[in-house]
Amino acid sequence: MIERKQLGIAVVGAGRIGSLRAGLAAGHPGVNFIAISDADPARARDLAQRIGAQFHSGDNLAAISRPEVNAVIVATSEGEHVRPVMQALELGKTVLVEKPLALTLSEADGILAAAEKRGANLRVGYSRRYKERYLIAKEQVMQGRVGRIVGASARVFNSRSQALAMLKRNPGATPVVDALTYYVDLVNWMLEGAHVTEVFARGQKGVLKEAGHDTDDVTWAILSYSDGAVANLGVSYALPAKYPALGHAARLEVLGTEGVMILDDDHTDQLMYSEKGVPHVYLPDHSVNMVFLQSGTPGDWALGDFWGPIANETRAWLDHLALGKPCALATPREARRTLEVTLAIEQSAASRKPVALPLAK
Numbered sequence: 141m142i143e144r145k146q147l148g149i150a151v152v153g154a155g156r157i158g159s160l161r162a163g164l165a166a167g168h169p170g171v172n173f174i175a176i177s178d179a180d181p182a183r184a185r186d187l188a189q190r191i192g193a194q195f196h197s198g199d200n201l202a203a204i205s206r207p208e209v210n211a212v213i214v215a216t217s218e219g220e221h222v223r224p225v226m227q228a229l230e231l232g233k234t235v236l237v238e239k240p241l242a243l244t245l246s247e248a249d250g251i252l253a254a255a256e257k258r259g260a261n262l263r264v265g266y267s268r269r270y271k272e273r274y275l276i277a278k279e280q281v282m283q284g285r286v287g288r289i290v291g292a293s294a295r296v297f298n299s300r301s302q303a304l305a306m307l308k309r310n311p312g313a314t315p316v317v318d319a320l321t322y323y324v325d326l327v328n329w330m331l332e333g334a335h336v337t338e339v340f341a342r343g344q345k346g347v348l349k350e351a352g353h354d355t356d357d358v359t360w361a362i363l364s365y366s367d368g369a370v371a372n373l374g375v376s377y378a379l380p381a382k383y384p385a386l387g388h389a390a391r392l393e394v395l396g397t398e399g400v401m402i403l404d405d406d407h408t409d410q411l412m413y414s415e416k417g418v419p420h421v422y423l424p425d426h427s428v429n430m431v432f433l434q435s436g437t438p439g440d441w442a443l444g445d446f447w448g449p450i451a452n453e454t455r456a457w458l459d460h461l462a463l464g465k466p467c468a469l470a471t472p473r474e475a476r477r478t479l480e481v482t483l484a485i486e487q488s489a490a491s492r493k494p495v496a497l498p499l500a501k
């Protein structure tokens with residue numbers, strides 16, 4: 141007889157991603173209680189009313205400490221993850237926190253220590269893992285179908301309008317730390333068991349600097365792994381504002397001794413032109429006429445429900461909690477390693493020198 145656990149979920153941060161996660165939780169058969177909190181109490185109230193949550197507040201601890209709550213989703217802005225995660229861990233709750241785990245290694249280590257001290261179930265939302273093409277790629281690696289991985293390449297492009305929204309939300313959320321981080325996680329995941337020992341990177345400034353942000357328009361990095369594998373990763377969040385992708389335009393290639401995988405994630409094969417214009421899933425006052433469908437990073441609304449990476453990931457996590465099914469969400473140790481690599485890429489691009497890992501804290 142499958143044992144089914146009843147879930148009470150608190151969602152901290154009622155913004156774009158918190159709203160998606162809360163809506164998906166409200167539609168999950170294992171969830172019978174939802175509490176919402178946000179630094180802006182009105183946002184928490186509006187989301188709670190929209191999804192039929194039982195509780196809402198401007199006080200995170202009030203939501204996290206509800207007796208009905210046994211799991212917490214932290215979807216606050218990048219620089220605001222640490223405190224609510226620590227509050228939830230201290231109360232013995234299970235936690236899903238959005239990426240990046242934190243913005244500094246010392247903060248990440250504080251979370252890791254607290255989680256490991258309590259044997260807590262903490263996961264990090266590297267939702268690219270739950271875009272089906274990457275989930276299936278991981279399965280091929282696990283089946284040994286590409287043999288030993290000797291190299292990989294991954295890059296992500298996006299429009300400058302998305303970069304400016306991200307940097308406005310948090311200056312520390314640079315394209316490397318906040319976007320390339322997904323692909324560092326994916327390549328680390330494909331190369332599970334090995335770790336990065338050295339990074340060499342170069343970047344170039346341009347339109348983002350002109351817009352007032354001391355951030356590179358483009359960054360390329362060479363990652364060397366402990367098993368000898370080498371990977372080339374790159375990010376540019378400076379594409380023209382009206383570039384037709386609504387999110388990541390990406391590619392991942394994996395080179396093995398027995399095979400190769402080439403995953404095109406640019407979505408240029410799914411185009412729509414609309415005189416009416418298409419709203420941006422992520423930027424409220426932004427619409428485009430030409431669009432690559434299914435290029436929205438979290439996923440897409442269709443026929444009244446949400447589909448795609450965030451939907452798959454949230455449902456997999458809730459099934460994991462309710463039914464004890466295994467899930468592939470990133471662990472805090474993996475997320476800490478990914479953060480370290482992204483910080484090393486930024487250091488190497490700034491110093492123009494190779495950077496050895498582990499980084500001094």
Ligand SMILES: NC(=O)c1ccc[n+]([C@@H]2O[C@H](COP(=O)([O-])OP(=O)(O)OC[C@H]3O[C@@H](n4cnc5c(N)ncnc54)[C@H](O)[C@@H]3O)[C@@H](O)[C@H]2O)c1
Nearest residue numbers: 153154155156157178179215216217218220238239267438
């Ligand atoms: N997995 C994905 O596909 C994906 C996509 C986009 C963003 N993200 C991540 O999700 C997180 C949230 O991003 P977003 O786009 O939803 O941002 P957002 O700005 O839309 O929402 C953040 C919300 O957090 C609230 N908030 C900020 N500090 C708070 C605090 N201390 N306590 C309570 N509420 C607080 C804000 O008021 C806002 O409502 C970020 O870490 C981001 O990197 C993940």
